[in-house]
Amino acid sequence: MAIFGLWVVNKAGGLIYQRNFADGLAQLTSNEYLVLAGTLHGIHAITSRLSPIGSSSGAQVIEGESFKMTIFLTATGTKFVLLTSPSETTADSVLQKVYEAYADAVMKNPFHNPEMPIRNDGFDTRIAALVGTGQ
Template sequence: MAIYALWVINKAGGLVYQRNFTADGLAPLSSNDALVLAGTLHGIHAITAKLSPTGSSSGCQVIEAETFKLHILLTATGTKFVLLTSPAELQAQADSVLRRVYEAYADGVMKNPFQTPEMPIRSEGFDARVGAIVKPA
């Protein structure tokens, strides 16, 4: 099980949190590249929500490539939690990690009176909880 990175994307498509977990899993991204990719993923997610033949969809939940998978958890407020993993990662394991990270976000970030909604997350407590949840490879 390899988890490469975690992104938190606000409801407007801005990258508000980024953390890499392995040095060998992904090519390093500049801050600007990460922002562009987060905005692009936000757009793809919005488009896939509109493509459902049944008329009701929350958008894509997994995007698979040859060398990685993107697992996406969309919250009720529109915030997206994105986990970049190895292609062999099971959906259930990724979902569990994303839900635990979301709980840490709700407890450690959203309850912080000094955190401005939709702005970059700079919380040592949240970082520590994410590190404990993911346990870098």
């Protein structure tokens, strides 16, 4: 599995979780990640309006020469974004498991505000085990 990173973007377009899993990913500042998440949020909103037939949930995959960005949109508007190699075929199932970990470890925490950054060791541990980084 070639997973490079994971982002969680809240319904307002703010980056509430970001983690890199591979050294090949460009080293960006936290500000640059915030800008990218906001830009992705805007692109996703635009693509949800472009469907020529009926409604659309927006872009689900954005692919480049050396990466693939798979987007999972929840019913509450939270987006889970997995950055992988273009040949990765398990991104959808990984995102589903990330969402389950988020629901169990983050949303069941009575002290967590859904629009605020995720600071949860249980979630970090589950993500590390899921991706297989052992961090």
